[in-house]
Amino acid sequence: MRTILRILLVAALCSTGTAQAVLNIEITEGMEGALPVAVVPFAWTGATPLPHDVAAVVSADLARSGRFAPLALDRLPARPTQTAQVDYAAWRGTGAESLVIGRVRPREGGGFMVEFQLLDVPRSQQLLGYSIPATANQLRRVAHQISDIIYEKLTGERGAFDTNISYVTEERGADGKRTYRLAVADSDAYNEQIILTSSQPIMSPAWSPDGRRLAYVSFEEGRSGVYVQEVASGKREKVASYQGINSAPAWSPDGRHLALTLSRDGNPEVYVLELASSRLTRVTENWAIDTEPAWSPDGRALVFTSDRGGRPQIYRLPMSGGMPAGSPERLTFEGAYNARARYSPDGRRLALLTGEGNRFRIGVMDIETGNLRVLTESRLDESPSFSPNGAMIIYATEIRGRGVLEAVAADGRAHQRLGLSRGDVREPAWSPYFK
Amino acid sequence: MKKLMAILVLLSGVGLFAGCAQQQTTPTEPTEAPGAAAEQAPGAEAAGAETERGFAGSPLEDPQSPLSKRVFYFPFDSSEVSAEDRNIVAEHAKFLAANPNASVVIEGHADERGSREYNLGLGERRAQAIERLMLLQGMAKGQQQVISFGEERPAAQGHDESAWRLNRRVELIYSGV
Secondary structure, three states: OOOOEEEEEEEOOOOOOOOOEEEEEEEOOOOOOOEEEEEOOOEEOOOOOOOOOHHHHHHHHHHHOOOEEEOOHHHOOOOOOOHHHOOHHHHHOOOOOEEEEEEEEEOOOOOEEEEEEEEEOOOOEEEEEEEEEEOHHHHHHHHHHHHHHHHHHHHOOOOOOOOEEEEEEEEEOOOOOEEEEEEEEEOOOOOOEEEEEEOOOEEEEEEOOOOOEEEEEEOOOOOOEEEEEEOOOOOEEEEEOOOOOEEEEEEOOOOOEEEEEEOOOOOOEEEEEEOOOOEEEEOOOOOOOEEEEEEOOOOOEEEEEEOOOOOOEEEEEEEEOOEEOOOOEEOOOOOOEEEEEEEOOOOOEEEEEEEEOOEEEEEEEEOOOOOEEEOOOOOEOEEEEEOOOOOEEEEEEEEOOEEEEEEEEOOOOOEEEEOOOOOEEEEEEEOOOOO | OHHHHHHHHHHOHHHHHHHHHHHOOOOOOOOOOOOOHHHOOOOOOOOOOOOOOOOOOOHHHOOOOHHHOOEEEOOOOOOOOOHHHHHHHHHHHHHHHHOOOOEEEEEEEOOOOOOHHHHHHHHHHHHHHHHHHHHHOOOOOOOEEEEEEEOOOOOOOOOOHHHHHHHOEEEEEEEOO
16 A cells, blocks of 8 residues: 655755755655644744745645655645644644644844644644744754654654765766865755765765864865765865775774775775874784675774675774774675665664665664665665665665655655755765754 | 876777877867968969878787787676687787887776676786786786676676677777887
8 A cells, every 4th residue: 555645845945056946845645643743834924935934844844754654735724823722623634733833933132933833633722832933044954853742752663854964976068077065954945055075976974073174075186085074164074095995984883993994905894083192903814805884873883884794795994993803794784785784773674775686775683683674676776875864865866867865754654755956865864963 | 087088099000099199189279280371472382291100009009919909898797708718818918028128908898787896806917817818828017907896897888688689798908118
């Protein structure tokens, strides 16, 4: 059973310079278990239209999580904007258990005040209400914060809408010249900001645990090198440019170490770089390709991809204080090809790329049981990355010849395509919560 | 890199060599021959003749030579060099052994399937398979450089086997010839 819900949101502006950007939310997986909610368009009394439709952003956020099924606008029985206007009996008929109403008003001295209430329909009572000040530029961000507040109140888990993603785009000019960009955007791919532009490939962005820095691979010198860049200032440094491959950076949870792949000894091996001292420790030793390290959230293990058994599979190496504390053990046995693993924030699951024949899809594996669940139905998926609350996974795929980003609920319940950037989009990395 | 490009142009033979000379004419300057039209008597027309004899040929450019083949293709997730390609790689090694000033960049590539970082390793493994053969066949250590681009620089666009088979490759890029 497939339910298709299509919501078209037209946002007035986004920072890529396009006059209008259309966010096409396509939820293609079963919606069973999704909580019906109603988000009523917020009142706005100002003379000129608001730069962003706050309620529409909230509604899209909630739908994307897979936990909520917002009512279509044409199914709203009324459009109250104040608690006093709410006729609960009318809302009970819609099936919506929660109702979000709100207002945006101009603020003295410029900017806006966004006020909203979350109402419990069966109990006819308010669950919470907030007033949040915002400048025009902050309206989308405030909408994501409202989504986080609602999400946490209704699910008991922290929301992750007010976070960022980073990704790589590749664009081919009319002259055939390629331009690669490293971008940072909101979790819904709006507010794109370019932090690196190059004529050579860029790969593998990785957020530092405090969300302030990105490590990535750049071929700007004609071969691979690993760089660390401060997101806010743009200041950066090259941390690895040895003979051979320099790639796959991964931050340790304490931010003191960077695991990475170097082939300076002849073939790709995983190393740990202590950032303060620049001390380099090799942690794998095998003729195979050992790459794509990822730290467990407690820092006590590294998982990595290796084809030491003949085909790429995921292995786990115990770690202690940034040093190996045992030998690698194979974790994946289902599927011919398993690679690019990333830990869930609770450390119990791995999101990975799983291949069978010509299909490469995103799966989630329970580390304890080894059970692998395939979440996607496409054929050229890549680069899964967990949201910091573990509820969603963003990944890259190919649709009609173009690289795009998609988000899927970690339990496979909802899919959404994020299709705002130009050219091919790839290698999304979801930021941590900012500290 | 610039030097490499310049040599590549040289390598690509007489036709391009002539094209290169033409490009050196700055478009903002009028293209006039020395001692121009004013000195010409009516009824006579003088013209220049090409007499310079630069030799830009190389066995690398002989389409009949095995050396003209400088791209080698691989099966999926494999770095095995085919028997036919082994012979051609041997010819390249002999050429390099005979031309100690020549050097070669051995570029490894992969198709888009699977993970990008693993493919970076796979591209390197393919380039190293070619490198190993060339070293065995007499190429001096130091004449070569291995660079992997993984799946980042496809030769063919497209998302099926017709493109993938062209992208699972190693390219030899000569310089100093």
